[in-house]
Amino acid sequence: MGRWQPDARGRLERAALELYVERGFERTSVAEIAERAGLTERTFFRHYADKREVLFAGSSALQEVLVGAVAGAPEPVAPMEAVAAALEAAAGVLQERQEHARRRQAVIDANTELQERELIKLASLSTALADALRQRGVDDATASLSAEVGIAVFKIAFRRWVEQDQHGRRDRHMDLSQFIGASLAGLRAVAAGA
Amino acid sequence: MGRWQPDARGRLERAALELYVERGFERTSVAEIAERAGLTERTFFRHYADKREVLFAGSSALQEVLVGAVAGAPEPVAPMEAVAAALEAAAGVLQERQEHARRRQAVIDANTELQERELIKLASLSTALADALRQRGVDDATASLSAEVGIAVFKIAFRRWVEQDQHGRRDRHMDLSQFIGASLAGLRAVAAGA
Numbered sequence: 001m002g003r004w005q006p007d008a009r010g011r012l013e014r015a016a017l018e019l020y021v022e023r024g025f026e027r028t029s030v031a032e033i034a035e036r037a038g039l040t041e042r043t044f045f046r047h048y049a050d051k052r053e054v055l056f057a058g059s060s061a062l063q064e065v066l067v068g069a070v071a072g073a074p075e076p077v078a079p080m081e082a083v084a085a086a087l088e089a090a091a092g093v094l095q096e097r098q099e100h101a102r103r104r105q106a107v108i109d110a111n112t113e114l115q116e117r118e119l120i121k122l123a124s125l126s127t128a129l130a131d132a133l134r135q136r137g138v139d140d141a142t143a144s145l146s147a148e149v150g151i152a153v154f155k156i157a158f159r160r161w162v163e164q165d166q167h168g169r170r171d172r173h174m175d176l177s178q179f180i181g182a183s184l185a186g187l188r189a190v191a192a193g194a
Numbered sequence: 195m196g197r198w199q200p201d202a203r204g205r206l207e208r209a210a211l212e213l214y215v216e217r218g219f220e221r222t223s224v225a226e227i228a229e230r231a232g233l234t235e236r237t238f239f240r241h242y243a244d245k246r247e248v249l250f251a252g253s254s255a256l257q258e259v260l261v262g263a264v265a266g267a268p269e270p271v272a273p274m275e276a277v278a279a280a281l282e283a284a285a286g287v288l289q290e291r292q293e294h295a296r297r298r299q300a301v302i303d304a305n306t307e308l309q310e311r312e313l314i315k316l317a318s319l320s321t322a323l324a325d326a327l328r329q330r331g332v333d334d335a336t337a338s339l340s341a342e343v344g345i346a347v348f349k350i351a352f353r354r355w356v357e358q359d360q361h362g363r364r365d366r367h368m369d370l371s372q373f374i375g376a377s378l379a380g381l382r383a384v385a386a387g388a
Contacts, residue, residue, distance in 0.1 A: 078387040079384050079387065080384045080385065080387045081387060115314075115317075116310055116313070116314055119310070119313040119314060119317055120309075120310055120313060123309075123313055141350065141354065141376075141377075141380060142380060142383075142384060144350050144353075145346070145347070145350050145377060145380050145381060145384060146384045148346035148349060148350060149343055149346050149381065149384065149385070151346075152339070152342035152343050152345075152346050153339070155342060156335065156338050156339050156342060159338075160335065182335075183335075183339060186335060186336060186339050187339060187343065187385050188385050188386065189336075190273050190274045190336060190339060190340045190343065191274060191343070191381050191382050191385030191386070192382065192385070192386070193272040193273065193274045193275060
């Protein structure tokens with residue numbers, strides 16, 4: 001192992017996103033990311049399996065936050081209340097990084113491979129959320145359904161949050177947490193009409 | 195172009211699924227699929243881009259059924275009622291092919307690449323469903339949310355339907371349509387507690 005590099009992961013993540021925005025994901029190499037970060041390719045591969053993965057570094061932290069919030073939900077557990085608490089906790093973590101999230105999403109939206117990786121990450125989050133609900137005694141079908149629906153709500157809210165300023169309404173700027181609240185209200189309304 | 199082969203797509207699809215079940219997806223080649231179907235590799239590639247795609251041949255037909263049902267929903271359109279009608283219509287098409295669906299799902303569950311392709315197909319179905327709702331005048335956020343939630347309901351119902359006989363309860367056998375009804379009822383229940 002090489003010598004310890006302070007904040008190597010963060011530096012690689014920032015360098016990668018900069019380059020993906022400047023030149024596009026396809027036209028950026030791992031060597032260039034490492035160079036921009038002032039690190040070696042070897043260090044890159046010690047932290048990330050490939051240049052896609054560097055964009056999804058936050059995914060396991062997000063999973064821990066979601067699972068932790070479900071595990072800490074008060075008894076008795078109402079499945080969608082626990083899911084809502086988990087989404088709120090995730091919003092708290094993501095809110096500070098809106099500009100990063102917006103740029104990252106633009107890179108993902110421009111590349112099919114990255115969209116695929118994102119779908120896989122979201123499916124993993126849903127599985128982890130369902131498992132956390134089962135651990136709290138929620139039955140199998142309800143756990144799966146609540147988790148899938150929760151991730152659907154999160155996807156919609158997240159997209160509205162990152163896209164809001166494209167429409168030039170900075171005066172009506174909303175937090176991710178507010179978009180999640182609005183999507184949960186939307187869910188109650190559409191589900192009541194099912 | 196070669197001469198016309200009666201039901202070439204169906205023959206290739208059946209041959210592929212047989213071989214994937216017998217030997218596994220990875221260990222089956224396009225040449226073997228064509229041979230089993232009594233056709234040439236050239237004919238295979240006239241119908242399918244690769245050996246993954248042959249498992250998802252039904253996806254565009256399913257999309258047409260979903261979109262058609264939303265387009266034909268009575269005025270005024272309650273979004274989740276239109277989605278429920280679309281899922282019912284899809285169930286009608288899939289119900290006859292339960293054994294095929296069960297074997298196909300086992301092949302997909304054993305292979306990460308196929309699971310990825312399945313997630314992409316489901317995301318496309320959700321996008322098409324949301325577009326169909328927008329065409330009917332449903333606002334953007336409600337259309338996306340109803341479509342995502344509808345596909346979540348469909349995923350859960352479909353899985354319960356294909357897996358039901360693994361638990362040896364043939365006496366309590368349910369149609370896909372019944373599982374969809376149960377998942378929609380589950381949705382109303384969990385959403386009310388959100």
